[in-house]
Amino acid sequence: MRSAHRLASAALFLLGLATAAHAADEVAVAYQTSVDPSKVAQADGLYEKATNAKINWRKFDSGADVITAVASGDVQVGYVGSSPLAAAVSRNLPVVTFLVAAQLGSAEALVVRNGSKIEKPADLVGKKVAVPFVSTTHYSLLAALKHWKIDPAKVQIVNLRPPEIIAAWQRGDIDAAYVWDPALGKAKESGKLLTTSAEVGKWGAPTFDAWIVRKDFAEKNPQFVEQFAKVTLDAYAAYRANPKGWVGNTANIEKTARITGAKPEEIAGLLEGNIFPLAKEQAALLGKPTVRAVADTAVFLKDQGKVDQVQSDYGPYVSPSYLKLAASK
Template sequence: MKLSLSRRDFGLMAAQITVGAAGTTLFGLPSALAQQKSVNLGTFGGIDAQNYIRAKNSMAQTFGPGAKVDYVTVRAGSEVISAMAGGSLDMCNIGSSPMVVGYANGLAASMVYAYKSIIDSEALVVQNSSGIKTVGELKGKRIGLPFNTSVHFAALAALKGAGLGPGDVQLINMRADTIASAWTRRELDASYIWVPVIPRLVEDGGTIIFKTGDLATTQGLAMFDGFLVRDEFKKQNPDLVLAFLKDFDTIAREFKQNPKEVVATMTKFLSVDEAAVMRSLNTFYPISAKEQITSKWMGKPGEKDTGVAKTLKVQADFLKESGQISTVPKDVGAMVDSSFAMKLAA
């Protein structure tokens, strides 16, 4: 059997032979190589921190030179949950609603950071031709959206705020990548969806009448995407989790403070136009580590009465009412682990 080693591998072997501190394993490889740490990192394939790391080829800078990174592209929160349950995905950003669904169904994973505050990156768009001006006027109308996602919850919450229930409208379960074509065929009266689909609907005869950020003022809910980590991976590799979150904070600032560089990098990497990248950057609202550990967001470790905990509980109740989960977890806030945020905020 022929074994191929890179110049870096030879360097590592030589260094260990010199100091005589490392043992050897199969094929005489030093144990540092045999025990190489790895992470299956999820990305939604768009303008997220994970894809930025990928585009910049900066995995070693983020996780350290000894870590192996495999990227897993997902299209929806339900895919994140399924992949984590199967052990093929370790860390990924995800909407809080599918996160609750996973937790209620026994997924051993923790929210370790609020990935972003959701304000205008998700919205309810109506066809101009429908004449609909308010959420209350959606009674009996066809609304396309992906189920078991953050927009599904936001849609139900918006409808409830307008005095409507799921049975008062026609909710149609659709993948995000099929909504624009259905919209063009005028098969939908409305859609609750996220960027980059929103601007496509608006440009094709649509008007935004409600944004997810409106739930903060109408119902006191802090809406967010969370960064979810498999508990087993977190226990075995807390250093990799913390390393990513440290770099994420840096990348989040880069997204807001140096958009020209981000646009140049992601435009080339994703083969999309600059306007599409800027739309994503303009609707990205990061939360600093110090903000994360306040009661408005995750709170300090062990804190119960927090904004994140309240939102998760309300979402769990909605999910139970709409039949998406069979039981509400006794303490849905137990899935929140703010210990990493505490370390970053120190």
Template sequence: MTSTITRQGRITRRHVLAGGTALAAGLAAGLPRGARAADKVIRIGYQKYGSLVLLKGKGALEPALKDLGFSVTWTEFAAGPQLLEALNVGAIDFGTVGEAPPIFAQAAGAPLLYVANEPPAPEGEAILVPKDSPLKTVADLKGKRVAFNKGSNVQFLVVKALRANGLDYKDIEPVYLPPADARAAFEKGAIDAWAIWDPFQAAAEAAIGARTLVNGVGLVANHQFYLAEQKFTDANPQVVDAVLKGLYDIGEEVRADPEAAAKKLSPNVGIPAPVLAIAIRRQAFGLKPLTPEVVEAQQAIADTFFELGLLPKAIKVADVVRKAAS
């Protein structure tokens, strides 16, 4: 299930910023004619796992959008940074990511808007080590090679975990790899630790006995955010609301029966249903608009990355949060 955009999703932010116009044209060319911006369509980007995958599989969104005169196209991405790069260049209108990707995307000038979030799920991400690794604590990571997807939520987990154990970001050797490549490097012993999220986390635990050095509990919230392109949302608020309602309904179904959701996801994700059920139980459901507390927590992440020199400029998260209807 690899689309044209997915294969191009490994591009770096440098490439996007250097050639945004050409890349936007290339990405748009890879979409069906009905997905062009001039048509009444919402282009949704999703990752291999989560509520959007279930909503796509159920087919419940299409009738609701048809009543509004809209259709929908779906494109899969390897991770949140790649998804938001596509939003930045105008290839999608809506998607879901973790905490860090929208911060980097906002700093890069992406026209994104936070429209909703799920509750915290700190157990749904972790720093893993091989089952026979001599590393026992986060403090043991000093001088070690730690892999993670650059600009993803687990990058903040790494920062927080290091600081909580008397280390700094510069005390490790970051290895920037997307999930599939990181898993391969992890199994080969090319890296010492791997910061990753579910369902990749649950799959590594089950398949190769990966051991959790630390998860997000007490360190990070691990919110899941839904984002939309600003102009699209301003022009079509009812369409964005229809997608959010579909996601809320799916979330309630999953919360009521995680095992059934795992069975539905398993064929698409390629992970056994019992393993997916573990990941789903570590996830949180209950979609709602961002509260001031969530915005404040997101701002703290942005400030941390800026202090570390990982962001090119300071940002104000509240500037890109959808305002509640009056």
């Protein structure tokens, strides 16, 4: 597996080779399997209708892989967690965060396998814990270990993507995993929760997912980004207005399950596990709160040896300017 440093080096190398942004009539968008209301809009083709563009949706298993694709120019818009985002912009990746996709809670969790003899945090010492490196769950795992006063060097932390975590879990190769769905759901079938990102956030290490866009593409195609943001926020508004009604619509559940791979019966709980900010909330978040969160994450990653430097200002990597259409409703 590639280390965080080698992945970052590869991303920067690819960035140097990046070609000009694609025309807005055809756009590559990187998404992940996180459960959120906008998956219905994705399934229904609403993004294509709003932007009048052909969108090539590309599924990725980790934010680190999304960052590599964005850096290479193969992808113009991408869905990433706050940890890979902080690592990427600390290395000057020319992107801007235009939406906070989700404020993460119990939808990301540390699960310990039945029979692993892990009953309390101290029992993690000497155990094999899987997590996608440079992901939000990696950040949350390290923050949890710090909170529990456990030296990460005394835990066997292994770098596995979610599909690999599922396979390793089923083989009994790992004792625990900090991950999101569908791998989280698979792990919970024969394991128990030790902590969640909601709890870790209360300990001072909140995490979030974000939609980012290459700056060169956004500058040439601001209307695409604005329409993309509007479709996403309309989907969030529909869910937030009536969560029970939204979940009670079997079509919404079927479409979300099909795109994410999550179990239909678990989707309601996963949606409750995160907060999906509306337009007015986005306007407040996409300023000092997000800039501070990215900066704090970057400092933590530097302390952990995951990045070599911290930017003096993360403001240029966050912008509320693409909320115009959503805010004008």
